[in-house]
Amino acid sequence: MQYLINISDLVEYVGPGSRKYIEGQKVANSNHMMYVGITAETEEQVDILGLCLQNSDLFGNPHELNATILIKAEEEREISCKCSCIGGGLGICKHVVGLLVFLIRTRKDNIESATCTDVKQAWGKLKADAKAMYETVPFERMCHLASGESTYKVHPVSKSLRAQVFQNLVRENCHNILNKSIYLRIKDDTCLFFKRDDNKRVRVTLMDLDGAEREFYYKYVEVTLDSAVSLCIATKTQSGELWMWARMIRISASIAYKFFTPLHNPRNKNETIDWDTKIVKHLNSTFQGNESTSHGIKNEPKARACYEKKTGHTVVQFGSLVNPHVSWLLSSLDGVVISETSSHTIEIKCPDQGKNMTAVDLIKVLPYIKEDDENNKYQLKVKHAYFCQVQLGMFISGIKKCDFIIYSSFDDTCEIIEILYDAELSGEYVRTLQYVYFSHMLRHIAYYGAERLKNAQSSAGKLTPRQALKDISNN
Secondary structure, rough: OOOOOHHHHHHHHHHHHHHHHHHHHHHHHHHOEEEEEEEEEEOEEEEEEEEEOOEEEEOOOEEEEEEEEEEEEOOEEEEEEEEEOOOOOOOOOHHHHHHHHHHHOOOHOOOOOOHHHHHHHHHHHHHHHHHHHHHOOOHEEEEEEOOOOOOOOOOOHHHHHHHHHHHHHHHHHHHHHHOOOOOOOOOOOOOOOOEEEEEEEEEEHHHOOOOHHHHHHHHHOOOHHHHHHHHHHHOHHHHHHHHHHHHHHHHHOOHHHHHHHHHHHHHOOOOOOOHHHHHHHHOOOOHHHHHHHHHHHHHHHHHHHHHHHHHOOOEEEEEEEEHHOOOOEEEEEEEEEOOOOEEEEEEEOOOOHHOEEEEHHHHHHHOOEEOOOOOOEHHHHHHHHHHHHHHHHHHOOOOEEEEEEEEEEEOOEEEEEEEEEEEHHHHHHHHHHHHHHHHHHHHHHHHHHHHHHHHOOOOOOOOOOOHHHHHHHHO
């Protein structure tokens, strides 16, 4: 076997759609794939490890890629990959495609064998090579820079202009966040979801859906980048008809876990899940809130202010965040912190117990918090709806860190738990939820959505969902 894979293997694994190939080829052509080595090899399987430079941090730790090639026959191979980048858990990011392009171009004999330890030890030299490719040049050496000193006159800025600039910054930040590449773009001829059945992967497209479902999805669920930004700004208060409608027609991060767990509960392995009953119950829910939710809504602004005071960060409030690459998924972030060095989301919880105890004591008694004895720190339990919620929020926004805030109204204090993005687990969340949404949920949403639109009436100062969506799409 001269080459580990060929072009047909690449197409079979990645699927249709030109963007992934274009971006992956750019990675390969730019020499950003700093290292590729074989870490394990048998007659039936080859394991590959790759290191790829980060565009956003060229001299920082590289993206780590792992690929497994199962050799079933002379011309039959099965590929599985993952990458440490924000969308790498799904296994088809541009770095993975770049690695596969490298394998197509490079003879097997020219790929060295190495252990993970060897690669980590060699990173010092590889990092030096990266710095050599991207030498920092002082401004003085740039030919277009005029010599001599310049003087600038500072003009006062009015309050109205400052407010306008702030709104533009919010819009621009939202636009940049939503412009992340997650490689789940949905079109007629591209992969819609992967369904795992007897370890086989099945591709389904929108063209395979019922006509009414497909029409409803195109008309109301799918968003462009501009309309997603407008939706996010229009729903900043996280209330109102449009906010409720946007959540009804999608899977919201806050309720996603209840649709994820049935397929990952061993007790359901040999039983048929009654998805129709579960989904109809969800869509017909009459829950309007209770004392606990009222306490949370009332204290969320106080918690945000407490967090800003404690950390020195400024929180930008967003509305419903929908990424055009995964229009069926939604997250209502409690805020985003954007700084020169890093960005992270925040998730605020104001438990009832916080009425009678400080945040320091509160964090010790919450059932979804556990103490890490080794680091003497508190962590959010992985097998909990809140963990799924924050991971999906990071997946949709493309941000790799979340500050989970627990607030006590007793003494106006808060405790903060840092949660890092888990690409592998988030990929599992998304694959499962995507299957549930398109296989079981969309037909019910299309029916209930059509009925709701039919019965919606305009009232003074209020738009029906149809009118609101039309206005947003025109902005």
